[in-house]
Amino acid sequence: xxxxxxxxxxxxxxxxxxxxxxxxxxxxxxxxxxxxxxxxxxxxxxxxxxxxxxxxxxxxxxxxxxxxxxxxxxxxxxxxxxxxxxxxxxxxxxxxxxxxxxxxxxxxxxxxxxxxxxxxxxxxxxxxxxxxxxxxxxxxxxxxxxxxxxxxxxxxxxxxxxxxxxxxxxxxx
Numbered sequence: 001x002x003x004x005x006x007x008x009x010x011x012x013x014x015x016x017x018x019x020x021x022x023x024x025x026x027x028x029x030x031x032x033x034x035x036x037x038x039x040x041x042x043x044x045x046x047x048x049x050x051x052x053x054x055x056x057x058x059x060x061x062x063x064x065x066x067x068x069x070x071x072x073x074x075x076x077x078x079x080x081x082x083x084x085x086x087x088x089x090x091x092x093x094x095x096x097x098x099x100x101x102x103x104x105x106x107x108x109x110x111x112x113x114x115x116x117x118x119x120x121x122x123x124x125x126x127x128x129x130x131x132x133x134x135x136x137x138x139x140x141x142x143x144x145x146x147x148x149x150x151x152x153x154x155x156x157x158x159x160x161x162x163x164x165x166x167x168x169x170x171x172x173x
Contacts, residue, residue, distance in 0.1 A: 002122070007145060008115065008118040010149055011114060011115070011118070014152060018049075018156060019107070019108070022041070022100045022159070039093060040093065040095075040162070041162050041163070043084060043095045044162075045159060046078075051147065051152065052110055053110045053113070054067075055143055056148065059131075060130065060140065066110045066113055118144075157171070
């Protein structure tokens with residue numbers, strides 16, 4: 001198995017888990033917070049998918065993001081450029097998505113774009129250097145593996161935990 005195949009398979013599995021954790025949520029469950037110091041599922045999911053969209057489409061493909069192409073910023077009244085990195089807790093908690101189902105429409109388009117991109121590259125491409133703001137220069141393999149996979153898996157764990165705190169099924173079957 002090549003590194004590209006490994007990344008593609010790992011991202012596909014993570015995307016499936018996001019889909020499973022989000023698709024049955026009501027707007028109330030999506031925006032529920034455990035305390036006055038916590039974020040909600042909507043922010044964690046939006047931030048993760050926006051990050052992947054920016055890394056894959058804007059940074060690596062050098063094209064417009066699914067976010068902008070689909071006009072989701074305008075449809076949902078959210079920031080055109082930012083993805084939540086560096087936001088205050090108050091900004092994160094103020095974010096509202098219309099519904100889990102509408103968000104998943106966007107997320108699935110991002111995931112499809114990621115898969116298409118990965119099908120078109122090889123392991124040599126992963127050794128190129130790119131700049132990810134605010135993280136700096138890194139190899140493409142790190143941009144995909146650390147930012148798109150590890151970082152987004154961390155947010156998936158948050159989502160699973162927040163579901164569990166609401167009495168919903170989390171990570172366990």
